[in-house]
Amino acid sequence: MDITLALFAFSALSQETRLDVLRLLIKAGQTGMNAGEIGDVLGVRQNTMSTNLNILLRSGLVRNEREGRSIRYFADFDGIRGLLAFLMEDCCGGKPELCEPVLDAIVCDC
Amino acid sequence: MDITLALFAFSALSQETRLDVLRLLIKAGQTGMNAGEIGDVLGVRQNTMSTNLNILLRSGLVRNEREGRSIRYFADFDGIRGLLAFLMEDCCGGKPELCEPVLDAIVCDC
DNA sequence: TCCATATATCAAGAATAATAGATATATGTG
């Protein structure tokens, strides 16, 4: 992860539709969602959604797979990990008790 | 954490100076850094840095404390946790092996 | 091959954000 990609990824997440999409896909896990389905759920026009999905793709936060005529999108957990690792690099100045609570935030209960 | 603040926070991180600042402060931990010191290290003009620090403050990713004539800034680990928790809410669709690697990214070796 | 479905690209106007010069405010010191 370099700073250019990190900036692009954070910029991707600073727009409501794209943040909604990534959160949907994170919840969907390995099931993913078709592009059209995502647009329907979020009530976003087709071309706008396509543009936004492409931005998420290029940010490395999302990946896709063709499925017949549709294209299925998934959260890219490796990409998300890379971004968070870049942000938290050398965290907490030697005091683990500062950054451990950050980890707790992400423990899933599934 | 609501979506409006999350969007504002990700937007804060989508600008190079501000991402640099937060990463510096995350590394600095509880020591923090003075506003002027941050500007010197990053080679950013005083008023630009002040504006950017204010945006980080309002995003909840950073807090500050007056220290005589200077103002010392710190990463706000609670704020960071809140943002990441919002992003990763209900993650991984029931398959912990998908999101556990995301956690590993943030384990500090201090 | 022709048509329908699903998604992507293009182009332009509208909205938003970044930067920096000038200036203001706040604190400490003598």
Add this chain to the structure above:
DNA sequence: CACATATATCTATTATTCTTGATATATGGA
């Protein structure tokens, strides 16, 4: 109180990003 230091605010210009209508491309089926 006068002055120096440290940070914040204002304002305008420039640059970037968002959205959308129109159109293009890709796939599957008859």
